[in-house]
Amino acid sequence: MSTRNHHVCSVVPPYLLNAIADSSHNEDHIRESARNALTVHKNYVGKREKRFAALCAPRGSRAAASITRQQSIVPDHMLQHIADCEEVDDDTRACARRDLEHIRKVHAKYQEAQGLRTDSGQKTLTAAEQPAEDSSKTYRAVYDANHDSNEDHLPGKVLRVEGQKASKDESANEAYDNAGLVLSFYNDIFNWKSIDNHNMHVISSVHFGVNYENAFWDPEVAQMVYGDGHTFLTNFTGAVDVIGHELTHAVTEHTSPLDYTGQSGALNEHVSDVFGIMIKQRVENETADKADWLIGENCLMPGVKGVALRSMKAPGTAYDDPRFGKDPQPANFKDFKVTQEDNGGVHLYSGIPNKAFYLASVAFGGYSWEKAGKIWWETMNSGQIPARCTFIQFADVTVDKAEELFGDDAAAVVRKAWKDVGVVRKSHA
Known part of the structure; x- marks a missing residue:
């Protein structure tokens, strides 16, 4: 991995800004700066939620008509x-x-x-x-x-x-x-x-x-x-x-608009992380097994205990510092809990599908965009992703696309990746 200062920071999730704003370990001006950033964040996320809701509205409805070009x-x-x-x-x-x-x-x-x-x-x-x-x-x-x-x-x-x-x-x-x-x-x-x-x-x-x-x-x-x-x-x-x-x-x-709330919102964030990390890996010419899968590597200033803002390889391990708190992202669906914060945890729970993509990419080998990335891209362009898509619905489409593109063995790889992060269909006795 190059140690240049390019390509090292990423968008800051609200739970991190909240932690900075609430921590007594930070000076007042730092806490105030974080609160100001949170205010702007709530503003543009509100716009994003409204836009995706309008994009997902039935054609001809008032909400859909409100979208400008x-x-x-x-x-x-x-x-x-x-x-x-x-x-x-x-x-x-x-x-x-x-x-x-x-x-x-x-x-x-x-x-x-x-x-x-x-x-x-x-x-x-x-x-x-x-x-x-x-x-x-x-x-x-x-x-x-x-x-x-x-x-x-x-x-x-x-x-x-x-x-x-x-x-x-x-x-x-x-x-x-x-x-x-x-x-x-x-x-x-x-x-x-x-x-x-x-x-x-x-x-x-x-x-x-x-x-x-x-x-x-x-x-x-x-x-x-x-x-x-x-x-x-x-x-x-x-x-x-x-x-x-x-x-x-x-x-x-312009592909599959996902409502910016709950699981569909977390998938919305996940898709952005997936393509953001692939772009970075392409710039650095890294294969899936050689990349560190860190979002915002070296973004944390010297003295902060952490390596990045998010880890797709190991969600929940990116940082642990009294000024930031501990990275709260769960790595498995068993730890998913309904919340009202952060539009239903759109940044928090994106780590679960992020790890599934990491696992699939490494299992396929080579560059992440050659197989896993193509599967995710075809998924987003399939017309089969509903506005309020759940993790398991998204997983099912990725498995179907893997089979269509690369055969049964590829489908098994993708299904295992989702299973390893707890995204499986419930069995009924």
Whole structure:
């Protein structure tokens, strides 16, 4: 494993922030910082829960109709910036000009059909009313949130756009480059184009809040948001597993949306961990048996007793420190308990299916994405995962997909992995 400071941090679960905020071993300013991070966390998780609930609602219902297609639209000003930027290569500028001209024509036709005009005093299109852009190129753009924690002010000031040379802001460069690694993984391994398979554009904001120790995908504005970290945690933009994890939440929206609560919510988090860890292993060129399977390795600052934020290999062993508490993730379904905290334990219980994926990957050998990853990917694209999917339902589909893809022996490997973490069907006498 490389010891570079890249690819080492991950999104911080709420139970860890709670532990930091509640521990008398921490100074007051540290506890206050954790409480502030929890406030932001509750806000964006609430958005995520509502979005997945709307995605899972019956087609034509009020909830389903509330979903906007804002994430498929690149702001005109961003495309204009790319088209005019002298630092961008000719091909990228040409693509931006083409897409800008196209979307303006589409908007004009839509307005004409609806009797709308864009001049002063007349109605303009809302994000929900704008038709989706048809682009053959994925654009990345990174903005500076300027330490503002108000999500209404996102994305901020542009720092770097697709095709532009490196910025003077290292965080912007890391966010830009690592988003590219995530997109390359999905395209190269699964032939999936960007987040939605239609070249959705990837927008990120760095320097969110003051000493904000987390990173997240904001489903309302459809973009990545990164804090700079503080006393315990930092370097989120340099962590490709963070970016892979969070962008996978958006991919899940476009494959099998899973309600963000209880077991289905834990599976939602699990899927993000699975693809985040595979992306990191690909970057590090690690086979399943050689990887450490740590999420957020080296993320904990010196002096903290622990190795990471989560361990997919051994849930519950990532850390044990009076300032953090002990890693609470159970490794077996026998320890699953219904809870109201953390949307029904979505971060807490993701460790159970995480270990099943680890066991299957190691049993297959080679790279994790060659067999286990492909099985999980086909599972998410099968159309057989219900919104309120349980662990056993998810396990059954992975077994079926393993058999379809690789035969009976592969199905037995996957079934054993789930059995080893206690996810088995109850017997009835």
